[in-house]
Amino acid sequence: MSTAAQPAEPTPPAANGEPVLEVRGVTKRFGALSVLRGIDLNLRQGEVLGLVGDNGAGKSTFVKILSGFHRPDGGEIVLGGQRVSFSSVENARTQGIETVYQDLALIPQLSVFQNLFLGHELTRLGPLRLLNKGEMRKLARQYLDDINVNVPSVDAEAAQLSGGQRQAIAVARAVRSASKILLLDEPLSAMGARESRLIIDLVKDLSSSGRVSIIVIDHNYAHLFELCDRLNIMNGGRITLDVQVHETSIEELTELMVSAYRRQLEEVQNAGA
Ligand SMILES: Nc1ncnc2c1ncn2[C@@H]1O[C@H](COP(=O)(O)OP(=O)(O)OP(=O)(O)O)[C@@H](O)[C@H]1O
Ligand SMILES: [Mg+2]
Numbered sequence: 001m002s003t004a005a006q007p008a009e010p011t012p013p014a015a016n017g018e019p020v021l022e023v024r025g026v027t028k029r030f031g032a033l034s035v036l037r038g039i040d041l042n043l044r045q046g047e048v049l050g051l052v053g054d055n056g057a058g059k060s061t062f063v064k065i066l067s068g069f070h071r072p073d074g075g076e077i078v079l080g081g082q083r084v085s086f087s088s089v090e091n092a093r094t095q096g097i098e099t100v101y102q103d104l105a106l107i108p109q110l111s112v113f114q115n116l117f118l119g120h121e122l123t124r125l126g127p128l129r130l131l132n133k134g135e136m137r138k139l140a141r142q143y144l145d146d147i148n149v150n151v152p153s154v155d156a157e158a159a160q161l162s163g164g165q166r167q168a169i170a171v172a173r174a175v176r177s178a179s180k181i182l183l184l185d186e187p188l189s190a191m192g193a194r195e196s197r198l199i200i201d202l203v204k205d206l207s208s209s210g211r212v213s214i215i216v217i218d219h220n221y222a223h224l225f226e227l228c229d230r231l232n233i234m235n236g237g238r239i240t241l242d243v244q245v246h247e248t249s250i251e252e253l254t255e256l257m258v259s260a261y262r263r264q265l266e267e268v269q270n271a272g273a
Contacts, residue, residue: 017045020213021066021181026075027237028061035061037237038075043181046210048203050224050245051217052253053234054261059217060102062234063185066215067099068092080180093119096180100170100187102217108159112151113140115158116173147172148198163190171199175206182206184216188223196223203227221250235260 021043028036035058043049053059064070066077068086077084079095086092089099106115117136123129140154149168151161158166167190174182184203188196200223206212207227218224224231225245233241233256241256 017047017210017213019043020045020080022078023066024076024078026062026065026072026077028058028065028070028073035237036065036072039234039237039239041232041239041242043213043215045213046207047230048207048214048216048228050228050231051215051234052219052221052224052231052257054257057234058237059234060185063099063183063215063217064101066092066181067097067101067183069099069101090119093177096178097183098174098178098181099183100167100174100185102185102189106158106161106166106170109157111155111157112144112161112169113137113154115169116140116143116154116176118173120177143176144169144172147202149195164192164195167191168195168199171202175202178206178212180212182212182214184214186217186219188218188220200227221253225250233257233260236264 019042021041023039023041026036026039027034039058039062041049051059051062061070065072068089068091071085077086079097084095086095086097092099107118110118113133113136117140122132122136122139124132137154144151144154149165149172151165151169158169161169167187171184171187174184182203187199187203191199203214203216204227207214214227216224216227218227228245230242230244231248231253232239232243233253240260
C-alpha cells in the first residue's frame with residue numbers, strides 16, 4: 001500500500017501552536033471615553049489573527065497598548081508565559097514585538113536605510129561601536145530589491161517618499177525585525193494593487209515560517225481571509241467574536257458586522273427616546 005498518492009494537507013503552523021500572547025481584561029480610557037472595556041484575546045505561535053471592528057472601535061488603541069505606546073488602565077498582558085508591562089515602544093521592541101502603526105509609519109527626517117535599521121543598527125567591530133552605514137545601505141538595497149519594493153534610493157529621506165512607499169518600508173522593516181510578534185495596523189491602507197500583493201506575500205512568507213505570530217487590522221475582509229487563520233471582532237470595547245477563518249465566510253462576517261451596527265443604532269435610539 002502506498003500513501004504517496006495522497007499528499008498530506010499542509011498543516012498551518014497555527015494549528016498546534018502554544019499561546020505566545022494572552023491578554024486578559026485590558027481596559028483603556030481617554031478622559032471620559034472608555035475605549036477598551038476588558039479585552040480578552042490570545043495569540044498562538046505562528047498564528048495570524050485578524051482584528052475587525054468599526055471605525056473608532058479601539059483597534060489601534062489596543063495595538064498601541066501591545067506595542068508599548070500607550071499604558072493600559074487595567075488588565076494584564078502575558079507574553080511567553082510571563083506577565084509584562086512595557087515602559088516604551090523601544091522596550092516592547094526589545095521583547096520581540098514590532099509594529100506598523102496606522103498613523104506613525106516612519107521617521108520623516110531619516111533616510112530609507114536608516115528607517116529600515118531603526119533600533120537594530122549595525123555597528124563596526126571595535127570599542128567605539130561606530131555605525132556601519134555602508135553595510136546598512138548595501139543590505140537595505142538588497143533587501144528591498146529581494147522583496148520588490150521600489151524606492152528612488154535608500155538614501156532618500158522618508159519625507160520624500162509617497163504614502164504607499166513609506167508604508168511598504170515600514171512593513172518591510174517590521175517583518176525583518178519582528179522576532180516574536182508583528183502588529184500590523186491597516187498595513188495596506190495606502191497601497192496600490194501591486195504593493196498590496198507584495199505586502200500580503202511578505203506577511204504570508206513570514207507566517208509560513210511559523211517563527212512569528214501576527215495581529216493584522218484591515219477593513220478589507222478579502223485581505224483578512226487570505227492572510228489570517230482566525231478573526232476576532234472588537235465591538236463596544238470587548239472582543240465579541242472569536243472564529244477560525246475556515247469556519248466563517250466574508251458574507252457571514254459582513255452580516256455580523258451589519259447586525260451589530262443595527263443593534264447599536266437601536267440602543268442609541270432607545271436611549272434617546
Ligand atoms: N490619544 C487619544 N486621545 C483621546 N482619544 C483617543 C486617542 N486615541 C484614540 N482615541 C479615541 O478612541 C477611540 C478609538 O480609537 P482607535 O483609533 O483605537 O479606533 P480604531 O478602531 O483603530 O478605528 P479605525 O478603524 O478608524 O482606525 C476613538 O473614539 C478615538 O477618538
Ligand atoms: Mg485604527
